[in-house]
Amino acid sequence: NAGVMQNPRHLVRRRGQEARLRCSPMKGHSHVYWYRQLPEEGLKFMVYLQKENIIDESGMPKERFSAEFPKEGPSILRIQQVVRGDSAAYFCASRTQPTGELFFGEGSRLTVL
Amino acid sequence: KQEVTQIPAALSVPEGENLVLNCSFTDSAIYNLQWFRQDPGKGLTSLLLIQSSQREQTSGRLNASLDKSSGRSTLYIAASQPGDSATYLCAVSFSNDYKLSFGAGTTVTVRA
Numbered sequence: 001n002a003g004v005m006q007n008p009r010h011l012v013r014r015r016g017q018e019a020r021l022r023c024s025p026m027k028g029h030s031h032v033y034w035y036r037q038l039p040e041e042g043l044k045f046m047v048y049l050q051k052e053n054i055i056d057e058s059g060m061p062k063e064r065f066s067a068e069f070p071k072e073g074p075s076i077l078r079i080q081q082v083v084r085g086d087s088a089a090y091f092c093a094s095r096t097q098p099t100g101e102l103f104f105g106e107g108s109r110l111t112v113l
Numbered sequence: 114k115q116e117v118t119q120i121p122a123a124l125s126v127p128e129g130e131n132l133v134l135n136c137s138f139t140d141s142a143i144y145n146l147q148w149f150r151q152d153p154g155k156g157l158t159s160l161l162l163i164q165s166s167q168r169e170q171t172s173g174r175l176n177a178s179l180d181k182s183s184g185r186s187t188l189y190i191a192a193s194q195p196g197d198s199a200t201y202l203c204a205v206s207f208s209n210d211y212k213l214s215f216g217a218g219t220t221v222t223v224r225a
Contacts, residue, residue, distance in 0.1 A: 031211075041217075043204075045213070045214070056210060093213075100164075101159065102147065104149070104157035107156050
């Protein structure tokens with residue numbers, strides 16, 4: 001059973017470009033969470049999704065950021081018109097229902113030039 | 114506000130010494146608590162999960178305790194090894210959506 005898969009692992013964008021980060025949850029997991037880790041800071045919750053539904057996006061900036069988890073395919077975190085302050089590691093986690101244990105991917109590290 | 118605090122921020126011990134890492138949280142009504150390990154530039158590895166109804170969990174050299182009434186959890190690592198050097202993160206779920214709130218972590222260095 002493969003773990004949570006994130007790609008790309010590293011992404012470089014220039015200011016104003018778009019970044020798309022993908023997350024494939026563990027098999028059988030229908031709950032996905034995105035977190036952001038800024039340099040020298042802790043992990044901050046961004047958004048919680050179930051298949052085809054955004055459950056909680058209270059941690060996501062209101063502008064430029066969006067997330068989806070379609071019926072088929074990976075969850076996508078999209079950042080439009082990136083700025084230098086978006087440079088961070090973005091982690092995805094998934095869980096199944098019974099225990100509430102979250103499993104994290106290796107992260108996607110975004111660098112904005 | 115529901116917060117998670119880890120003290121100290123960094124810890125250095127000689128090999129073989131037992132490690133004690135502390136985590137405190139502001140709201141005793143938790144759903145579960147997870148301890149993670151993070152190596153530099155890497156993802157998070159889940160070490161232990163303690164459900165709200167449990168007092169402790171053990172896995173090999175690791176033991177984690179939970180005291181909801183005092184808002185504390187402690188991670189014990191017995192007989193530390195240089196390979197235990199990493200940042201250890203405590204995370205608490207305060208709601209039934211299992212969204213985690215993280216502490217800032219304790220960075221551990223085990224000296225050979």
